[in-house]
Amino acid sequence: MSCFDRRTFLKSAAATAGAALLPNAPLVARTTTARTNSNDNQSPADYTLNIATGPLELAPKKIISVTTYNGQFPGPLLRFREGEQVTIDLRNDTDTPEQVHWHGQFVSTDVDGAAEEGTPFVPAHGSRRISFVPKPSGFRFYHTHTRAGADLDRGQYSGLVGPVFIEPKQHPGNHDREVFLTLKEFQPTLSRGGDMPQHFLSPAQTVPSLKDSGESQMKASLTKAMPHGYEVGYDSFTINGRMLGHGEPVRVKPGERVLFHVLNGSATEIRSLALPGHTFTVIAMDGNPLPKPIRVPVLWLGTAERISAMVEMNHPGVWVMGDLDDDDRRHGMGTVVEYAGNKGKPQWLPPRPFPWNYAHFGSAATSAKPDEVFDMLFEKQNAALDGFNQWTINGVAYPGNQMIAPPAFHLQEGKRYRIHMRNASDDIHPIHLHRHTFELTKYAGQSTSGVHKDVVMVGGYQEVDIDFLAKNPGLTLFHCHQQLHMDFGFMTLFTYA
Numbered sequence: 001m002s003c004f005d006r007r008t009f010l011k012s013a014a015a016t017a018g019a020a021l022l023p024n025a026p027l028v029a030r031t032t033t034a035r036t037n038s039n040d041n042q043s044p045a046d047y048t049l050n051i052a053t054g055p056l057e058l059a060p061k062k063i064i065s066v067t068t069y070n071g072q073f074p075g076p077l078l079r080f081r082e083g084e085q086v087t088i089d090l091r092n093d094t095d096t097p098e099q100v101h102w103h104g105q106f107v108s109t110d111v112d113g114a115a116e117e118g119t120p121f122v123p124a125h126g127s128r129r130i131s132f133v134p135k136p137s138g139f140r141f142y143h144t145h146t147r148a149g150a151d152l153d154r155g156q157y158s159g160l161v162g163p164v165f166i167e168p169k170q171h172p173g174n175h176d177r178e179v180f181l182t183l184k185e186f187q188p189t190l191s192r193g194g195d196m197p198q199h200f201l202s203p204a205q206t207v208p209s210l211k212d213s214g215e216s217q218m219k220a221s222l223t224k225a226m227p228h229g230y231e232v233g234y235d236s237f238t239i240n241g242r243m244l245g246h247g248e249p250v251r252v253k254p255g256e257r258v259l260f261h262v263l264n265g266s267a268t269e270i271r272s273l274a275l276p277g278h279t280f281t282v283i284a285m286d287g288n289p290l291p292k293p294i295r296v297p298v299l300w301l302g303t304a305e306r307i308s309a310m311v312e313m314n315h316p317g318v319w320v321m322g323d324l325d326d327d328d329r330r331h332g333m334g335t336v337v338e339y340a341g342n343k344g345k346p347q348w349l350p351p352r353p354f355p356w357n358y359a360h361f362g363s364a365a366t367s368a369k370p371d372e373v374f375d376m377l378f379e380k381q382n383a384a385l386d387g388f389n390q391w392t393i394n395g396v397a398y399p400g401n402q403m404i405a406p407p408a409f410h411l412q413e414g415k416r417y418r419i420h421m422r423n424a425s426d427d428i429h430p431i432h433l434h435r436h437t438f439e440l441t442k443y444a445g446q447s448t449s450g451v452h453k454d455v456v457m458v459g460g461y462q463e464v465d466i467d468f469l470a471k472n473p474g475l476t477l478f479h480c481h482q483q484l485h486m487d488f489g490f491m492t493l494f495t496y497a
């Protein structure tokens, strides 16, 4: 059975008969008896996610051992209907407790999947049944929310990522079909220094005081003969778990309108995506519709960001749809788009340079005034924790030995808040707020409105403002989605009064 067939089989098996048909059925039987949450054991769940470690074929002769959902990467696409309750059995066949986070959804802390908010763990070799009402509609995802620290088999370095699509109550339609792409690296290793792209964000101007502060802290550390803090690099790059040239091509016909739902499932990396000879019409970011569709030659996505974009198939050929980074693309970060009747070697051409400006996707209308503004300063202590960089928000690192820290920010339900973020480091941080959606109101000095997201990249030495309505009571985690940053301090908690 080819890998493609095996995946198709697993998907349908999971959808029709729960986990009983999976290859590791004996383990499933054992976890059933170890179930910790025994409510409603009689009726089957709508979905089962089985967390287990096993082989994953990234390319012929490139088979790795990795933890996934239901033995596949990405995890099965879960299609929910907005407002219709779902029940999901989470089963954990690994030796360590797990958290399944429902990224971008307005759920309660009991199911959100963050121990920092008090969500119970799915115990090692145990299971937990959850139910929630999916919302809001659009492209969401689920992923593990454990801290990996220096263990690069854990957290989002693993294959524990899967797409979610929540169907709106009214269907917008207007495309011939949908294609889901999950971008993900495998085989991580620690390195000193990285090659994070910086040039693509616009506006590019930095704040002098932030730059002075960050650079002088770094200089002081290097003067004390400290090495640069660890970064993470990868050996293998994939789209939907297959390296470029080894997956099923996206097969299209001239004149088709294909809606791509692209997810950056990386633990740490920023990704780009282009399709030679074609443009993307971006209709949604992080699953939320934009004020108006915007045409661009390339997509840029920080860790955990999603983009939904329509592509008119009007340039027949066989193309590489891939990352702009030549090295990463050659190591697998791409997929083939093949027009019917066309054969031959897939062609790659880089797109014209295009600055990525979130405000470009917004509108000029002024957003509502916030009731209160929270200031946040992000700082790095180079190599301060056993060679890893330590990260702080307003001088405080989230405790590594504690799940629920004292909340630093206090909310009142119904009020609108602004977070004024100031980044005193040269890294780009994909900032995520749990259980809420925020609106970008100012990006590197430029005002905007109408762009609603749950992750935003904050550029090196830049300032970004995001506004949100406090309408989902309970502990709410705010963190950098870069695994190496969140694990070493870059988290904080909001609480409701």
Ligand SMILES: [Cu+2]
Pocket (backbone or CB within 6 Å): 427, 428, 429, 430, 480, 481, 482, 485, 486, 490
């Ligand atoms: Cu970060």
